[in-house]
Amino acid sequence: MRKPEDAKSDSGLRGDYEGAAADYTVAQDWDAYPEETHDRWRRLYARQSRLCAQYGAPQYLSGLARLDCAGGIPRFEETNAVLSTATGWKIVPVPGFIPDGVFFDHLANRRFPVTRWIRDEHELDYLVEPDVFHDFFGHVPILLDPTFADFLEAYGRAGERAMAMDALDMLARIYWYTVEFGLIDDGGTLKAFGAGIVSSAGETVYSVTDPDVLRLPFDPVRIMRTAYTIDTFQKNYFVLDNLDQLMRGLVELDFGPIYQEWRAAPPIPIGERLPGEQPHPAALAPVKETQS
């Protein structure tokens, strides 16, 4: 993930950072969304919910159903009523990318920053910065899962140490390969739960059906050493057996010695398979792409 050096000034980011508070939150200003932006949301939602019904993880899908947000850009206050009861999380509106330290602090306090603006009509398939569709449709449903909710808070608390140890790249790869691009084994079938996948029509299908992509078993140190691409579909994914692995494998693991050992080493190139590595068992027969 790229981030602004100083997002509040001239950063090349398209959100409006002018009125933002010290923690980079803004008002959602729901009444100011033109009707055409709600219509755009409905079309994105319809396409993506159909694809996710087939390729999305059950933990993600159950959250999506409970959010009941097919009809237009959600009012964040209404979302927060559902979210706070379920897992104690809330979402806060932001202008876009925010500095790492601020981002971690929100997560550590169970606040998920959601960009308020929606992509333009010509960007329905792809955009560079996160918008409200990616942030909300991709990230919020799984925050209703209690295990994932606890994991993401712990991830936020881990930020300070990673920054102090000059190992932010390694921690960011954890986020990338789980929160953004994670796959999970659903009784022998690969499913997607990462926000970057489930908010993208192309990658939802590709991530679980492409026969050539590398899908390795979840392995924290391997992930922390693996480079990633921000502007094409991923060339490797990591597959969880279940969401508890995030707690047992990451929260309970002491990253300090791992940072120390690997932070100065060049990362493993994208898509490279190391000697002896085998795909996750559920990835031996990738899901067949079917019409529905």
Ligand SMILES: C[C@H](O)[C@H](O)[C@H]1CNc2nc(N)[nH]c(=O)c2N1
């Ligand atoms: C390392 C850290 O997780 C990452 O770069 C942060 C920075 N700021 C962000 N800001 C927003 N709004 N959304 C994000 O996903 C991130 N990611």
Ligand SMILES: N[C@@H](Cc1ccccc1)C(=O)O
């Ligand atoms: N266990 C990690 C913290 C962490 C928690 C959750 C996710 C990622 C990292 C550490 O020692 O720093």
Ligand SMILES: [Fe+2]
């Ligand atoms: Fe994201």
